[in-house]
Amino acid sequence: MSLNLTTYEDLLSAITVDDGQAVHDPATGEFIGNTKMSTTDDVDAAVARAREAQQSWGALPDAERSQYLHKAADAVKESAEALAHILAREVGKPLNGPNARFEAGACEAWLRANADFEIQEEVLVEDDSGKAILSYVPIGVVGAIGPWNWPMMISIWQLAPSLRMGNTVVMKPSEHTPLSVQALVAVLNRVLPEHVLQVVPGAGDIGQAVSEHPDIDKIMFTGSTKTGQAIMRSAAADMKRVTLELGGNDAGIVLDDINVDEMAQDIFWGAFINTGQTCAALKRLYVPAAIYDELVEALAKIASETPMGQGVSEENVLGPLQNEAQRKIVADLVEEARKAGANIVTGGNPDDDQPGYFYPATIVSDIDQHNPLVQIEQFGPALPIIKYDDLDQAIEWANELDVGLGSSVWSSDEQRAREVANRLIAGTTWINKHGAVDPRVPFGGVKKSGMGLEFGVEGLKQVALPKVTAL
Ligand code: NAD
Numbered sequence: 001m002s003l004n005l006t007t008y009e010d011l012l013s014a015i016t017v018d019d020g021q022a023v024h025d026p027a028t029g030e031f032i033g034n035t036k037m038s039t040t041d042d043v044d045a046a047v048a049r050a051r052e053a054q055q056s057w058g059a060l061p062d063a064e065r066s067q068y069l070h071k072a073a074d075a076v077k078e079s080a081e082a083l084a085h086i087l088a089r090e091v092g093k094p095l096n097g098p099n100a101r102f103e104a105g106a107c108e109a110w111l112r113a114n115a116d117f118e119i120q121e122e123v124l125v126e127d128d129s130g131k132a133i134l135s136y137v138p139i140g141v142v143g144a145i146g147p148w149n150w151p152m153m154i155s156i157w158q159l160a161p162s163l164r165m166g167n168t169v170v171m172k173p174s175e176h177t178p179l180s181v182q183a184l185v186a187v188l189n190r191v192l193p194e195h196v197l198q199v200v201p202g203a204g205d206i207g208q209a210v211s212e213h214p215d216i217d218k219i220m221f222t223g224s225t226k227t228g229q230a231i232m233r234s235a236a237a238d239m240k241r242v243t244l245e246l247g248g249n250d251a252g253i254v255l256d257d258i259n260v261d262e263m264a265q266d267i268f269w270g271a272f273i274n275t276g277q278t279c280a281a282l283k284r285l286y287v288p289a290a291i292y293d294e295l296v297e298a299l300a301k302i303a304s305e306t307p308m309g310q311g312v313s314e315e316n317v318l319g320p321l322q323n324e325a326q327r328k329i330v331a332d333l334v335e336e337a338r339k340a341g342a343n344i345v346t347g348g349n350p351d352d353d354q355p356g357y358f359y360p361a362t363i364v365s366d367i368d369q370h371n372p373l374v375q376i377e378q379f380g381p382a383l384p385i386i387k388y389d390d391l392d393q394a395i396e397w398a399n400e401l402d403v404g405l406g407s408s409v410w411s412s413d414e415q416r417a418r419e420v421a422n423r424l425i426a427g428t429t430w431i432n433k434h435g436a437v438d439p440r441v442p443f444g445g446v447k448k449s450g451m452g453l454e455f456g457v458e459g460l461k462q463v464a465l466p467k468v469t470a471l
Contacts, residue, residue, distance in 0.1 A: 266432065442458040
């Protein structure tokens with residue numbers, strides 16, 4: 001490893017440029033550095049290099065690519081603190097709690113898991129009629145387009161399986177968090193062969209250039225449903241393969257047998273992880289009338305006592321929204337709920353003189369299922385809590401939206417919880433937790449929350465072409 005990218009200063013100077021687009025800290029407005037912005041010519045050049053590099057990368061024995069992923073994980077581990085500081089500055093997420101250091105750690109964990117999965121050819125038939133074998137071969141060049149909320153971790157979700165399966169990768173980070181992804185790629189490229197992994201920072205037009213590029217064979221996309229639909233249309237021309245991880249509006253159903261004191265913290269963090277800016281976070285909570293007031297009060301107490309502030313300050317575990325547009329979405333939805341008569345139990349009154357895109361952790365009770373704060377993905381620190389008398393009604397409400405990423409059931413009785421879980425329409429239903437993704441367990445959405453799976457051996461198969469050999 002030649003360059004030392006283990007301090008924040010080194011890493012920042014390796015990825016910033018003199019002329020480029022300014023990036024600011026969402027907590028303070030402070031200038032962090034200028035990012036390079038790519039042109040469509042840069043995309044063409046990166047794709048050409050990726051295609052060339054894929055020849056030798058795809059021809060390596062699988063075990064060697066696996067070793068490269070372990071070396072990449074070592075490099076991330078060495079630079080973890082520097083990477084966490086880039087996240088804290090650019091995304092605004094605090095170093096502590098389930099935030100920046102946690103994200104850097106997840107990058108290492110997902111690299112190692114993807115290095116270690118066993119993917120073997122399957123003998124499907126072997127009898128007098130002959131033999132049929134199913135194996136998986138590289139697709140070619142993968143274009144990976146990502147969002148701003150977990151920019152490093154989601155990039156790893158896209159690139160680690162792709163590289164393992166012999167593809168090369170061109171990443172297009174969100175225009176809101178270009179430095180985080182460039183920092184991650186710089187660290188990984190200390191150990192990866194040249195041009196196996198490249199990054200083209202830019203806005204939506206560069207994402208579109210990637211998704212339309214005739215020499216890109218597969219798109220891994222994480223972001224909004226609307227952009228996912230545009231990507232599907234672009235991909236149709238060349239019949240590109242696509243994996244789409246899109247927006248959600250996850251429901252959590254609490255049953256009447258929970259111990260509120262024991263479960264309130266986990267419910268809170270299921271909703272407020274990364275200050276609510278998480279695809280599979282709990283975004284609407286259904287609570288039975290019998291324990292409604294008690295749970296609302298417990299969640300409001302936690303929300304009002306949990307420290308929120310600058311990402312780089314060690315004491316905080318909640319941060320600002322990453323960008324102004326997202327803050328406005330949250331603020332407008334809470335205002336609409338207030339006007340409709342909902343009760344803003346805590347939060348809901350941002351200090352407009354404070355610098356940065358802060359919005360207080362907000363608990364909203366006495367809210368109707370058809371209120372926009374329930375129906376629309378708020379993607380921020382505001383949780384609507386809906387009262388129910390009839391469990392069937394709560395399940396119907398949970399299922400009635402056109403998205404289905406995650407969901408959860410909270411109960412002291414596993415059997416009861418599993419019966420309810422079986423009736424929820426979502427890619428994953430957690431019991432007594434929410435959003436707890438695991439690199440070994442496939443993750444993906446149903447309905448307009450996407451298509452395809454990530455993680456585990458299933459995830460590897462999605463960045464490869466199935467190949468049948470019959471003799
Ligand atoms: P977004 O769709 O606005 O942007 C995502 C990426 O797409 C960005 O890099 C953007 O530049 C690019 N892009 C924009 N227009 C494009 C086009 N026409 N063609 C190709 N690329 C284009 O999403 P966002 O605001 O960054 O992310 C928030 C959304 O992502 C939320 O809805 C959230 O639920 C979802 N999300 C989903 C998951 C998941 O795993 N399912 C994870 C994180 C976020």
